[in-house]
Amino acid sequence: MKKLLILPLILLLGILLVACSQGDESGKKKEGAEKASEETLKVDKGLLNVEVTIPATLYKGQDIDSIISEAKNSGIKEVIKNDDGSLTYKMSKSEHKKMMKELKERIVKSVEELKTSEDFASINDVAYNKSFSEFTLTVNKEKFEGSFDALASFGLALAGMYYQLFNGADVEHYKVTVYIKDESNGEVFDTMVYPDELNENNDK
Structure with a gap:
């Protein structure tokens, strides 16, 4: 299997774990919430935190519990497994900016x-x-x-x-x-x- 196929997911999770293990920082004023559908995404930007929801379709075939456990062990503030199979990551605005x-x-x-x-x-x-x-x-x-x-x-x-x-x-x-x-x-x-x-x- 050519390595490029697994690169994006490893890249994504690696950035999440590194960026979100830096600790909370103060954010800017409220920017509002981005509109989204339940099966695509949701990025909610509050006063200090950002919530990012990734749809279940992009986690198909993976061990969700292991992903959540590894994320929390690496310092992500909170990871929520939703009823539809999607995952919601919570992080500070500064962490989200750095991650992007x-x-x-x-x-x-x-x-x-x-x-x-x-x-x-x-x-x-x-x-x-x-x-x-x-x-x-x-x-x-x-x-x-x-x-x-x-x-x-x-x-x-x-x-x-x-x-x-x-x-x-x-x-x-x-x-x-x-x-x-x-x-x-x-x-x-x-x-x-x-x-x-x-x-x-x-x-x-």
Whole structure:
């Protein structure tokens, strides 16, 4: 299994555990709560704390109790397992801000590593937008279609979805689109939209 597939979740949990183990700090004035649906996300920003709820679909197949235990042992203020299977993390505003900064830096670093990775030889370049809701992979089409390099899109999409969720995206923006572009002529010959791709695979 290529390492990029497990990178986003490890990256996310690592940032959570590091950022939230620094202790509480004073926050700024109340910014209000971000709107969200029950099955997508909820980021509530209070006077001092931020609550982030991640949907159950992104924890599918994982040991939720172990995730909660490890998070608490690492210093996260509180982790709540909701009735719908989602998890709510509570942290200070300063911790949330730091977490978002580190998450962005690590996604960018992962993209740069992907460009030169021997594991994904057909991929020559990766571009992305500011919110990580779109990624464009420029590839050698012949090599790409004869390999498993499309798996890289899953790793990028998962990282992008987590970034949006923790940044307070609402249901209308909870999507990541990955474009596959032929380096020889600039043509986009494949497009994948997440989490739609995940839902389709689960239905098969």
